Amino acid sequence: MNDLAMKLNSVLDGTVAGRLLSKSGRRYYFPHGIIAQSAESKQGAHRANATIGMAYKGGKPLLASSIADSLPTLSAEETVAYAPTAGVMEARQLWRDLLLQKNPSINPEHISLPVVVPGITAGISYMADLFLDEGIPIVTSDPCWDNYGLIFRDRRGADIIAVPFFGSGPEKLPGLDLPAISAAVKDAAKSGAIRIILNFPNNPSGYSPTREEADALVALIQQITRQGADVLVICDDAYFGLFYEENTGSESLFARLASLDERVLAIKIDGPTKEDYAWGFRMAFVTFGSQGLTAGHFDALVQKLMGVIRSSVSCSNTPVQYLMLRILADPRTIREKESFYTLLRRRYRLVKDFITQNPGHPYLEPLPFNSGYFMSFRCHGIDADLLRKRLLAEHGIGVIALGMDYLRVAFSSIDEELILEVYRKIYETAQKTGEENRTGDLRHECRSG
Ligand SMILES: Cc1ncc(COP(=O)(O)O)c(C=O)c1O
CATH class of the missing domain: 3.90.1150.10 (Aspartate Aminotransferase, domain 1)
Known part of the structure; x- marks a missing residue:
């Protein structure tokens, strides 16, 4: 295993994140190669920066007129230069500020800086790289977004435990079938570790938990940690904010899970895809949260995620990150x-x-x-x-x-x-x-x- 991966593992060992990493997750690291060296040179190379594989003239990337004309509000750098592996810092910071605004119960000390990924799908797939392997179970709702099967089972070889989230027949509860969910989650947690993906508002049902149901879900997770299980909860918040009824909480479950217990690693995957009506932008964010993790642990997790990004897409789309900044700054x-x-x-x-x-x-x-x-x-x-x-x-x-x-x-x-x-x-x-x-x-x- 690479030395840098071993170093990151030793930072994370003894924490819930270290215990939940998959075999492939343990192998990931962000190399001190071209990207890290050119980031270093950006600060210090005053005379000439001959590090990165782009073409510059007079300090600006070469830019075809047709591209410039098509994206007139963006500079050359904002249009065609490579973005940093973890995303444009301004976009990451703005998203973090927005997360805190939209979810006032988040304790800022318990979350990482969001990392930019090319869409929520990519974020989910990257988390599967870090935390799932052949045969590792992950709990999903039944029904769930059909892509979970392709990502978790077919791509990663994980075992999906599909839990019927809604009862049937005359005796069914009006919302979530909490007794069935509770039984399935407790059963899956018997192995000492459980990985769950929660998607609210849900695709395909269109359901989000009421406040009471959200309390019950959080209490359930607390209960299984007290019985000694480590819990990974991925919050797929693709449709976050589209709540139509008074009795539904307006915050993501991530807000509470991130501060719940040292044995819980919560991961929020969200982005402008649906929240900002920008489906084809292919841009999203992954934010780690846990009461048990320090800034150093979050940094190690982000480095691992950067390794996943560098080894798959290298970095996310640059112009959409700047377009998103423009969109969110526009008073309209x-x-x-x-x-x-x-x-x-x-x-x-x-x-x-x-x-x-x-x-x-x-x-x-x-x-x-x-x-x-x-x-x-x-x-x-x-x-x-x-x-x-x-x-x-x-x-x-x-x-x-x-x-x-x-x-x-x-x-x-x-x-x-x-x-x-x-x-x-x-x-x-x-x-x-x-x-x-x-x-x-x-x-x-x-x-x-
Ligand atoms: C539950 C859920 N997660 C993720 C996505 C995909 O998001 P993105 O387009 O950002 O990859 C969708 C889109 O259909 C979805 O329904």
């Missing part, structure tokens, strides 16, 4: 974001009203939803993908089937005036499909009987 942004939020909440309300006014569909059971972009139906007695195909072929309506059991509708993408029509068609088509299935079954029974 707050007002526009409020109006986007209001628009999404109105769509949410319409969907909610439709569901409330049309209860008891025989084939579609809406999962609880109160936030984010989506809501999902659990399909009973009909195949979600068949329903999806019929909606597309017969009505020109596109939705997502998640396996055979769930149908996800992104109401965030449907213009307000179309929402009722779309939902009526979904209900009617599901009804038709279910009835056809039943008559088919009856015919089959008659023939075979």
Whole structure:
């Protein structure tokens, strides 16, 4: 193993982070190579800086006019120069300030400086590199974002423990199935370590915990640490801020988890993707949080993450980091974001009203939803993908089937005036499909009987 990796490991050994690192996580380090040496030269090379593989003239990177014209508010350096491996410092600091503003219960001493990664997906994948290996279990919600399977199971070889987060049937709880979650988490923690990814607002259900449920989740994690387990909680906060109901907390669970216990390592992955309506920017942040870690430990974790970044994409996109700084400094942004939020909440309300006014569909059971972009139906007695195909072929309506059991509708993408029509068609088509299935079954029974 590389000496630098061993040094970082020795800094982290004895902490929750050191205990949770995967085999590959232990191997990562940030080399004292080209990037580190050229960063050093940036400060001291007054005469000539011949370190980095870029082309400069008169102290500025060469810049094609077409690029300059396309990004007129950015300097040459902000447009085409490589960004630092962990991201542009101004962007990292601003994001940290915003994190503290949006989540006032975060104790600033218990978190690292956010690191820029090329999108939340990349952030999740990098955390999988650091903390998961072949056969290591990770708890996810069921249903969850389908990319978790590809990242954790197919890419990293980890074992997914998919915990049904929502009950079913007449006895089901109105929100999270806390008894089922608690039993599964306690069971998984018996090995002495547990890794969990929490995604609220959730894709695909559109659910975020109520304040009481959030308290219960935090209490559950506290309980398992008291029984001696180390806990890694990755908070995939992609849809952070899109909370539509009063009884949902407005802060990320990360805020409390980061200060909960020395045995908890919380990781917040978030970014402008959805929060700032900049989906294609491919920019996000990873922030580590733990009561048990010092600035030196956070630095070691950041160095390891920089090793992951350097060995995969080298660094994130430069212009979007500066564009994000411009966007967040622009006084129009707050007002526009409020109006986007209001628009999404109105769509949410319409969907909610439709569901409330049309209860008891025989084939579609809406999962609880109160936030984010989506809501999902659990399909009973009909195949979600068949329903999806019929909606597309017969009505020109596109939705997502998640396996055979769930149908996800992104109401965030449907213009307000179309929402009722779309939902009526979904209900009617599901009804038709279910009835056809039943008559088919009856015919089959008659023939075979
Ligand atoms: C739960 C969840 N996490 C992460 C992402 C991806 O974020 P990004 O586009 O920043 O990679 C999505 C996007 O669909 C998502 O639904």
